[in-house]
Amino acid sequence: MDKQQGTPQDPVGDLSPCLTSVMQPYPCSPTTSRKPRADSQIFSQKQLSCWMEALEKECSRTEAHMASLKKRQANLSTTAEMMEQQVRERFEAMRVALEKEQKAVLDSLEQEHRENSSKLTRLLHDWNQHLKLVRKHIGTVRTLQERGSEGQLKQVSPDDFSCRKKQDAAELNIRLNDEKFQKLMKILGKISKDLQVQLQKKSLLLDSTEVMIDRTASHKHIRVTSNGRGFYIWPADDSSSPSHPLQFDQTCCALGSPAISSGQSYWEVNVHCCPSWAVGVAYGSLSRKGQDKRTKLGRNRISWCLEFRDERLSAWHNDRHLVLPTKTAPDKVGVFVNYHKGRIAFYDADTMKMLLDFSTSCTTVFERAHHQFTEPMFPAFRFFKARERHAVPDHMEICELGIERIVLQ
Template sequence: MAEEEKDIPAAQRLAAVSCVGTAPPAVHIRGRQPSPLNLPPQDPTTDEATLPYPRSPRLARKTNQPAALSREALSRHLEDLQVERSRTEAHLQSLKKRSDDLSRSAEAMKQQIGERFETMRQALLKEEQAGMDWVEQDRREASGRLSRVLRDWTLHLKQVQKNIACAKKALEQAGKEGTQEYTGHLSCQKKEDAAQEGSKMNEGRFQRLLKALRNISKDLQAQLQRKSFLLDSTAVHIDRQTSNRHIAVGLDRRAICFTSEPQAAPELPLQFDRVCCALGSAGMAAGKHYWEVDVGCCSAWAVGATYGCIERKGADKGAKLGRNRHSWCVELREGHLSAWHNDHHVACQVRGHRPPRKVGVLLDYQRGRLAFYDGRTMKLLQEFCAALTSVFDRMHHQFTEPVFPAFRFFKPDSGQLGPSRMEICDLRL
C-alpha cells in the first residue's frame, strides 16, 4: 500500500485537492513523521469539511447558500405563504371597504353642506323676489298716480286752449265793434295738487332698502368668514398660576377682572409680579387655532400670544407683551389701537372707526401666521407673518416653541377710568 501511495505524483494529489475542495487523504511517506500542523482526520458524519487553507471566493459563495429544504419544510413554508396571502387579501378588502365608506361619507357631507347652502340660497332668492315685487308694485302705483295727473293736466290744457280761442274771438269782436267788456271765463292757471307729489316712486324707502341690504351683505360676508374660523375654535382658559395678583380669575377661568387691591395669595414662580398680565393654560404647538376675547368692558387692554419663556418677574420689556421677540399683541391705550412685536409697533385702526369690542385671534402654527380680527366685522386688524420682517425686526415666520394666549390690563392714569373686565368667548357651535 505504501508503495502505491509513493508512486502517485505529488502534482496529481494537489490537483485533486483543489478540484474537490476537501482535505487530501492522509499519506504516510516512508521515513517521515506526520507534520504537527496536520489537522485531525475529518469526521465523516459532518456535512462540511474543515480545510487547512482559505477557501476560494467562489467556493465560499457556494457554501454560504442555504441548504436545500426538506419536503416537510417546503410544505410548511407554502402553508405560511398561503396564510399570509389570505391575510393580505383580507387587509386589501378592508382597505377597499374603508375607501368606499370614506367616499360615501364625503358624498353625504357634501350633500348636507349643499342642503344648508341651498336653504340660504332659497331664502336669499325669496328676499330678492320680495324686493323686486315691492319695486314693481311701487312702480305701478306711481304710474297710476302719474296717469291720473297726466289726465288732469290734459284736460287743463284743453281748457286753456279753449280759453285762448275765446279770447282771440273776443279780441276780434272788440276791434270791430269797439271796446266792450268780456264776461267769459279766461282763467288759465291750474294749481298743482297733492297727487303730483305722489307721482314719484318712493325714493326714500328705496335708499333705506339699499342701505339695509348693504349692511346685511357686510354682516353675511363677515359671518361666512367667521364660519371658517369657528371650525378651528379652541377652548382657552386662564392659568391662575401666571395671573398677576391684581387680576381676579372667574370660576370658569374664562373671565378676568382688574382689581385695584392685590389679592391675598402666595407668590408663585410662574406668576407675573409687576406686569398686570395672565396667560392661557395650554400651549399650542401644531395646527390652527382661533379664539375670541370680549374687551367691550375694558378701556385699556392688550390681547396677544407669547412663548412660555417670557419673563415673569420685573417690569422690564422682557415681561411686557409685544416689547420682546417672544410675544405679539394688539393693544388699546388712550383710544389708539396698535400692534406690537419686538418693541416695534404699527397703528392698526382707521380714523372714525370705533375700537373693536371683540378681538379674534387666529394662530396657524405650521405657516407661522398670527392674525388679529375685529370679532364683529371680521376686519383684519393686524397680521404677523414672514412678509412683515421689514416692519418688525427679528420676526419669527416659523414658530419654534409652544404658543400661549396672553392678556394684559394697563393700569389707569390719574383721573382716568381704569380697565375693568375681559372675557374669553365661548365659541361652541
C-alpha cells in the same frame, strides 16, 4: 539501465504533488458554502403542512384586509359625495333665500313705482282736461275779438273764463321714497359686509377655541367674571387676596387656557372698553415675577402680541416692534395660531382684515419670518396703567364663538 530509466521518472515524481495542488478546485465562498444543496433539502410532510396552513391564513388575512380597504374607499367616496351634496344644498338654500329677498325688495320697489305712476297718470288726465277747457275758452275769446261785437261780448259773463285750476299739495308727495331707499341700501350694505366677513371667518371658526382666563395665572389686581370670559383691572388692597406662585406680581398680565401644543386655534377678544391693551400668546415659561422684559408680552423671545398704546397700534416680539398703518384700533381682535407651522396671525375680527401675520412678515424688524414653536402656548393679555377716577374699570372679554351663537345671530 535502471539508472537511465529512473532518471526521467524522478522529475515526474517530484512535480506530481504540485500538479495535484494546482488542479484542485477553488475553495467555496462563505456565501456559497452556506447555501444547502438542492438535493439535500428534505422537508417532512408535517413541516410542509404547517407552512401551507400559515401561508393560506396570511393569504386570507390579506384578502380580507384588502376587501376592508376597498369598502372603506367606497364608503369614503360615498361620504364625500354626500358632504358635497350637503354643501351644495346649503349654498343653494342661501342663494334661494337671497333671490327670494331680492325679488321681494324689487317687487316692493315696482309696486311703489306703479302706485306713484298711476297717481301721476290720473293727475295728467285731470290737467289735460283742464288744458282742453282753457284752450276752448281761448278759442271763444278769440272769436269774440274777431267779431268785435260788444253786444255779444256783454252776453258772455267773465266768470265763464275763470277756470284757473289750483295745484293740489298732494302732488308733491307723489314720488319714490328716496329716504326709505337709502335706508334699504345701508341695511343691504351692512348685511353684505357681515356676510362677507362671516364667509371669510368660517374656516377660522372651525378651529375656534373656548378660551377662559386662568385666575391662578393672573395679576391679583385683575378680576375675572364668574363665566371666566370677562376680566378687568381693579386696584385693591394687597392683603385682600392671597398671592399664588404662578401669578404675575408686578406686570398686570393674565394668561388663559387651554394650552396650545398642536393643531390650530382661533379666538377673539373684545377690547372696545379698554383704552390701552396687549393681546397675544406666550409660552408657559414666561416669567411671572418682577417687572423686567421677561414678564412683558412681546418684549422677549417667548411671547408675541398686538398692542394698542398711546393711540398707536403695533406688533411686538423679541423686544422689537412694527407700527401698523391703521388710523383706529379694532374693537375686537382675532388671534389665530397654527402650532405646527409656527404661525401667529392677528385680525380685526369685525372686518376680518389681517393686521399682521408673524409667519409671513418678512421685515427687517423681526429676525425671521417663520417661528418653530417648542413649548405649549397660552393666550395672553396685558393691561397698562388704569385710568384714574373712572366709573367703569378697563376691561376685556373673550368673545363666544360657539356654533349655537352663530346660528342665533
